[in-house]
Amino acid sequence: QKEVEQNSGPLSVPEGAIASLNCTYSDRGSQSFFWYRQYSGKSPELIMSIYSNGDKEDGRFTAQLNKASQYVSLLIRDSQPSDSATYLCAAPQTGFQKLVFGTGTRLLVSP
């Protein structure tokens, strides 16, 4: 089982809709979780961090964490074509400094 798993997509949503991106992780010791956005040909950009159970909102983005279910999600409200990118979920590997990344979910927002 991969340590961080994501559906590769693509996830297609119309402009203005809510995009829901999901991630599961296997390391119960993980305490922090991150969502990165990566446009084609560019490097990843940190868009959300979440450390405790529940929801965390930042503008159109909401991260949700459920440690009991080992599940992290990212909701994007009022999706825009400019949100079209690959979204990477990441968590630190317990005992190490490095992050473990999922393979990413490709999001396509159509006008």
Added chain:
Amino acid sequence: GAVVSQHPSRVICKSGTSVKIECRSLDFQATTMFWYRQFPKQSLMLMATSNEGSKATYEQGVEKDKFLINHASLTLSTLTVTSAHPEDSSFYICSARLISSGGYNEQFFGPGTRLTVL
């Protein structure tokens, strides 16, 4: 805040030459930096963890003599691809670790360096 730069952004070199890539944290000190490689349409692959003042820790399968890492200061890490060959052509990305106010580790990425070896 939390800006990481890389230089050069793009480099083309002949096979057999060495290429140095610099990674700088511009507005924070980073005791730990990371080097990744990404081939087209593939996932990020961690190559090594770079700690200031000590030897880098390489991931399994990454040749430490080919990919030389130096982290001589709290704001600068360098990756040197020695005797580069066409198969080393890739997108090289660094990241720097920042400890948040809550004590959590966050990583911020540089813009990447696209290496083409002819």
